[in-house]
Amino acid sequence: MKRLFITATKTTPEVDFNPENGQLKISGESFPENSADFYAPIIAWLQNYISRNPSISLTFKMIYFNTSSSKAILDIIALLQDYHNKGGVAEINWMYQEDDEDIMETGLEFTEKLSLECKLIPYSEQ
Amino acid sequence: MYLQNFFFNNQSLCKDYCISYLLFISISIGILMDLLNIYRLMKENDILFSFKGALNQEILVEMGNQIKTHLSMNRKLKKIFGIFIELSQNIMHYSDEREITQNSNIGIGIITFTESEQEYTITSGNLVFHEKADDLKHRIDNIKAMTAAELKEHYNEMISRERNAESKGAGLGFIDICRKSEGNINYIFRPYDDIYTFFQFVVKIDKVN
Numbered sequence: 519m520k521r522l523f524i525t526a527t528k529t530t531p532e533v534d535f536n537p538e539n540g541q542l543k544i545s546g547e548s549f550p551e552n553s554a555d556f557y558a559p560i561i562a563w564l565q566n567y568i569s570r571n572p573s574i575s576l577t578f579k580m581i582y583f584n585t586s587s588s589k590a591i592l593d594i595i596a597l598l599q600d601y602h603n604k605g606g607v608a609e610i611n612w613m614y615q616e617d618d619e620d621i622m623e624t625g626l627e628f629t630e631k632l633s634l635e636c637k638l639i640p641y642s643e644q
Numbered sequence: 645m646y647l648q649n650f651f652f653n654n655q656s657l658c659k660d661y662c663i664s665y666l667l668f669i670s671i672s673i674g675i676l677m678d679l680l681n682i683y684r685l686m687k688e689n690d691i692l693f694s695f696k697g698a699l700n701q702e703i704l705v706e707m708g709n710q711i712k713t714h715l716s717m718n719r720k721l722k723k724i725f726g727i728f729i730e731l732s733q734n735i736m737h738y739s740d741e742r743e744i745t746q747n748s749n750i751g752i753g754i755i756t757f758t759e760s761e762q763e764y765t766i767t768s769g770n771l772v773f774h775e776k777a778d779d780l781k782h783r784i785d786n787i788k789a790m791t792a793a794e795l796k797e798h799y800n801e802m803i804s805r806e807r808n809a810e811s812k813g814a815g816l817g818f819i820d821i822c823r824k825s826e827g828n829i830n831y832i833f834r835p836y837d838d839i840y841t842f843f844q845f846v847v848k849i850d851k852v853n
Contacts, residue, residue: 529705584729585803585819588816589803620722620726627796627800
C-alpha cells in the first residue's frame with residue numbers, strides 16, 4: 519500500500535499517512551470550499567488500510583478547522599472507534615497549542631465518549 | 645506657438661471642467677454611483693474592510709489573512725477568524741443570489757469587519773428567497789435562546805445528524821458562531837424585492853472580556 523501524502527495549502531491541512539509503521543498525521547488548518555471532496559480520498563485510504571488489520575496511531579495537530587471539516591474529522595475518528603470495537607489496535611493523539619483552549623476543548627468533546635485510547639497533548643509554539 | 649499651446653491647454657481645461665460638471669449632475673440625479681457616500685458611510689461605521697460580490701475561496705483566504713495580520717497579537721484572533729470563515733462560507737454556500745459559471749457556483753453577498761473601541765463586529769448580508777426566511781429566523785432564534793451547555797449538546801446532535809446527510813454544514817455554522825461569540829449574535833430580515841429578502845447577521849466580540 520502506498521503512503522498517502524498531501525501537501526498543505528492555504529485552506530487544507532498536511533496529511534501524512536505512513537502504512538509502513540501505522541503513523542498517520544493530519545496537521546494545519548482546514549477550511550476548504552468543499553470539505554467532503556477533500557476528505558473523501560483520505561477516508562477511502564483509511565478504510566482500505568484498516569482492512570489490512572494494522573496498528574494505527576493517528577495524530578491530529580490542527581490549528582483551525584471549520585464546522586464542515588469537523589464533520590469529516592468525526593467521520594475519521596468514528597472509523598477508528600469502529601475498528602477498535604472489532605478488536606483492531608488504534609489510538610488517537612490530539613495535539614493542541616498549550617494556550618489554545620478552543621482546540622483543546624474540541625478535542626475533548628470529540629473524544630470523551632470513545633473507548634479507544636485518546637490522548638490530549640499540549641505543545642508550545644516554536 | 646505659445647498662443648497655440650495656451651489655446652489648446654485652455655480648451656482641455658474647459659473639457660475637464662465640463663466632464664466634472666456632468667459627473668456631478670449624473671451622481672446627483674442617480675445615474676452614476678455616489679462613491680463618496682459609500683466611502684463616508686464605511687468610514688463613519690469604522691469598517692476596516694468589506695467585500696461585496698461573489699465570495700469565492702481566494703477572496704475568503706485574502707480577507708482571512710487581513711484579519712490574521714490585523715489581530716496578530718490578539719488572544720481572540722482564532723475566535724474572530726473562525727466566525728469570519730463560517731459567515732463567509734455561509735454566503736458562499738447558501739446565498740440565494742448566485743454567480744454561476746462553467747466550473748463554479750458561488751454565492752453573492754456582503755461582509756464587513758468593523759473595529760470600535762469596545763468591540764469587533766462582523767456583519768454579513770445576503771439575499772434569501774422569501775419562503776426560506778421564516779425557517780432561517782426560527783433556527784437562529786432557537787440557537788440564540790440556548791445556554792452554553794445546550795449549545796454544546798445541540799452541536800453534537802446536529803453534527804451526528806448532518807454526517808449522515810450530504811450537507812455542506814448548514815446548521816452547524818450558526819451554532820459554532822453563537823458559541824464562539826458567547827451568544828452575541830443578532831439578525832434582521834428586510835424585504836428586498838418580489839423574490840428576495842435581505843438577511844443581515846451581526847456578530848459582536850467584546851475586546852475586554
